[in-house]
């Protein structure tokens with residue numbers, strides 16, 4: 001990394017702005033706040049107007065924290081509160097793995113004009129967000145990502161006539177997280193999780209409703225569906241009776257997500273794809289979109305993350321998707337929301353290349369999700385891209 005020369009703050013006003021969203025647009029300070037403007041103007045208290053001008057941030061502290069980015073890290077559950085299948089999962093051979101993270105990134109940006117400062121601030125915050133949201137295989141990888149983002153921030157700021165100061169020398173940018181550590185995000189093994197999926201699909205409420213969805217779809221050609229909801233955490237096998245319904249569309253079913261004990265905690269939905277296609281990117285990203293609601297309610301976050309799934313059925317195909325890796329899915333969701341049209345175009349292009357929508361889904365999101373399909377024996381088995389790069393059943397060890 002190029003050696004960076006720290007820039008002295010001198011007697012500049014320090015305004016600590018923790019996140020981009022907290023930054024008020026400059027126009028709000030000045031022009032939209034009409035009452036204070038008129039007050040200043042009519043009373044000719046010019047000095048107080050000036051004081052307001054002095055409050056404009058000449059230097060901002062950019063501070064991006066991993067904990068805020070990845071809220072709701074898994075906590076270690078006690079075995080007593082777990083469902084039968086969870087015990088099997090815990091009894092299965094544990095995977096010991098560790099990874100490195102960059103828990104926090106910061107830097108100081110200063111200079112004028114203020115519009116340029118805000119613009120550069122936004123770009124740096126976005127690049128810092130990416131670094132703290134990622135996981136790295138080695139400490140060197142984490143360090144490289146940290147230093148590259150700092151170097152790029154410095155280059156960008158100076159190219160725009162601003163000053164940038166990275167954190168001091170004593171700052172340790174990397175941290176190792178291992179299985180069992182607070183904040184460690186487990187990658188869910190599909191061969192272990194399939195036991196839980198099979199357990200779920202033994203539920204008579206779900207079996208009957210899924211049949212109703214399939215028959216209604218075959219009769220009309222429209223999509224049908226319902227939500228999988230429970231009224232308390234830890235009771236995944238006592239689903240509420242949610243009536244099967246339709247939007248009256250051949251390619252749309254609107255999920256109604258709720259997260260409370262009265263109308264239910266929604267841990268998934270079943271809906272049909274009349275053409276037999278695999279879950280769409282929008283279906284998959286619904287799981288992370290709804291996580292935001294769960295996180296804002298700040299209750300049952302682990303329950304949601306451990307149990308959410310999406311079931312997509314037709315007369316011929318039955319798929320269930322779960323989240324394998326929340327961090328990877330979060331990054332993919334950011335790409336999706338940044339340009340949905342481009343993402344869906346790319347998906348359609350992959351689906352046309354062979355292997356259909358299932359192959360496109362595995363190519364795009366295979367690292368983020370576990371995808372299960374019902375086999376000829378009526379059992380759900382994980383799917384992967386096989387030797388010929390086409391979807392195939394993954395061969396699992398017997399537990």
Ligand SMILES: [Zn+2]
Nearest residue numbers: 271279280283
């Ligand atoms: Zn769908």
